[in-house]
Amino acid sequence: MVFAIGSVLFVYSTLYLRSGFFGETEPMLENLVTEGPYRLCRHPVYLSFIVMTLGIDLAIRSIVGLVLTFALAIPSAVYRAIVEKRSLKAKFGDLWSNYAREVGFMFPKFPASVKTRSKGMQADESAP
Numbered sequence: 001m002v003f004a005i006g007s008v009l010f011v012y013s014t015l016y017l018r019s020g021f022f023g024e025t026e027p028m029l030e031n032l033v034t035e036g037p038y039r040l041c042r043h044p045v046y047l048s049f050i051v052m053t054l055g056i057d058l059a060i061r062s063i064v065g066l067v068l069t070f071a072l073a074i075p076s077a078v079y080r081a082i083v084e085k086r087s088l089k090a091k092f093g094d095l096w097s098n099y100a101r102e103v104g105f106m107f108p109k110f111p112a113s114v115k116t117r118s119k120g121m122q123a124d125e126s127a128p
Helices: 002-021 044-059 063-092 094-102 112-126
Strands: none
Touching (some): 044 063, 063 094
């Protein structure tokens, strides 16, 4: 099931990139993709790769696979996302910076209203 979720996210993410998916970490498209899964996080392809890899490890019940995933696959996906982030910032400048401020790296950011509401709820709960 974990692998299936990762696979669906992977296909959904690559459909938004289309030809921009193929290539190195250098951006291939002339426009910054911010729709679909890219409105939730900046690197859904790398996130889906991690989820699929974990799904395979869990499905075959492989401790060695889990160790390798955490030791090699996840760090390499994060590293590649960081390299790609630098390239996107160089190409798209302020457009990228504004997008990065609003959208999480590999996981969605919670809106400010949720954060504010959570802090307010904590304050109310601690009141006598």
